[in-house]
Amino acid sequence: MRSIIIAALTVVFTAGIAQAQTPDSSFRDCDDCPEMVVIPAGSFMMGADKNLEDASDFETPRHRVTIARPFAIGKYEVTQAEWMAVMGGNPSKFRGRLRPVEQVSWDDAQDFIRRLNAKTGKTYRLPTEAEWEYAARAGTTTAYSFGDDRSKLGQYAWFAGNSGKETHPVGQLQANRFGLYDMDGNVLEWVEDCWHDNYTGAPTDGSAWQGRSCLRVNRGGSWYYIPSVFRSANRYRDNSGTRGNDLGFRLARTLP
Template sequence: MAKNITLTESIPSSISVSSVGGASSSSGNLVIWSGELKSDEVHSITHTFKILEEKRIFFPAKATFKDEYGKRYETSATISVMAKGSTPTPTPTLTSTLPPTNNPPAAFVDSIKPNPARQEQSVTFTCHGDDPDSGDYIAEYRWESSIDGFLSNQKTFSLPSLTPGSHQIILRVKDSHGRWSSEITRNLRVEAIEIPPTEINDTTPEPSITPTPTPPPAEIFTNTIGMEFVPIAAGEFEMGSPSDEEGRYSDEGPVHHVNIEKAFYMGRYEVTQKQWRAIMGDNPSYFKGDDLPIETVSWDDVHEFIKKLNEKEGTGKYRLPSEAEWEYACRAGTSTRYSFGDSESKLGDYAWYGDNSGAKTHPVGQKKPNSWGLYDMHGNVWEWVQDSWHGRYDGAPADGSAWEGDGAYRVIRGGSWCGDAGCCRSAYRSSRDPRNRNDGLGFRILKEQ
């Protein structure tokens, strides 16, 4: 959006200099404007000074603007006007047009084949990018995997050996002026080559585990910035998905028994942009709205938010949930694919996801909650949890604590507005670099009792 400097003459005894956009300041006859370019905001600032005698007045004018991506634009000129008593000269106008804002490019995944793939099978990736600005072109491509990290900077490439598991493939493109596109994500399933286990003649029956039943309604806790928390009772459950669950991936196993030893409070909703701004003073989200979930925040950003929230509340009890605590709260006493049952046909009642979101986030709490009173555990935005990424649950803690490790990635849960129904399953898990920020990734927090 271009910005203009315009000089206009008002009453015979004064002249005015006005700008569209930004704020103004002056020193003598030097008139300066500075501000930020925002396509949805227009301000009119006028600087007026008295003409004390009949003469031609010369003064410099300068405008400096910074767009929302930090790029500076500057223009300047010398303006003159002749004042002749009560008869003004024709209105003089100087217009200096600043360069338009650089629009973001768009990334497109053309194909990922085969999908699903077998371990050690070559997978071919193809994409392209478009830029809406005349003269710009796509200068760089970047492919990443939630499991294997950086993959390639080529439009088309093949990889012969991806790690078995549920990959989320991430594509971004950069234009010739250095601006990156939003992330595009696709799911890729890589099946491990199964090695038959050695048969053991053991007829001892496995113990029968009863999931923790739905607790009775309890009082909601609300903190000083309006964040609501639901009490979650201690209990036990089976974490992960059984081998016969529809759409499951190998990284969701083995199913293992977890005993949540301490009750806690879980955020009733995903953290909103209004709540983030109350603590951090900014709003990095791509989609804007007070009641929309905060997104485009990294795992590291989230920990800074939690640190400041604890300081504001005078406590040390706020934190991210562990992956086990998150799944326990999501399942709400169930062992089905979703907290409401096995059928995807009801998912639209509980979640914003790829089929019903309209390619955007939605205000928290608009869909049905699970039976423990938690909203948007399925869909809307992915949610960071505390744990490091592990490709399987072998060796996972049995007490519900966070599973830390040497891996570079952190776990995310719940699916999002741009994911498919399978990503919203209670057991589905993925991961991201803790520095990653994108418009489908947010969080909710836990408060210890």
């Protein structure tokens, strides 16, 4: 496994805005484990400003979140090959070993994680909603992770305008500034959190916002969606047992 040099990962603050340097450390815990990228600690503004973006109340109030420790997140969405290596079968509609696994619920993702942790002895998990948005923005403060010009979306995401109504192998389009692929588009990605109708009272430390019984959040848009929903602050929710051909996930991992 490639050495992880956490001390080399820094976030430079300019005028109170986190300008994240591109991480240069990635690793795999086994030959058929997902490739993970180390994301530096830092601070960012989560959510949307309704006065500046085509935002819903679900994305407000905009608030500062500080992630105190580096963490790792999947360079790609979990592929069908990675799923089969752990689970055996393949539930996906759009078959291809390097396409993202889909037709998996939040509960299914948790089962995969339990088995992968048992296999590797590591602490994989779903990213929290705050970690996901922090990783997706990669230091940007614009509506989209690549800026405010939505005409560039096709360079970064498989969406209704370029997908041909199906998923595509991961990593074919441009990565964001953290070196992460398909953070927008291809498949929606489950995160750990319970759904809340706005961010009033949300954690500010990057932890998951839980509840006794809840819908679960998913992020990122999919091959099915139009450009306006690919803003970094946009969010969705589904029952934890919901499966769909545009629902997948990306792993996170706690670092020592």
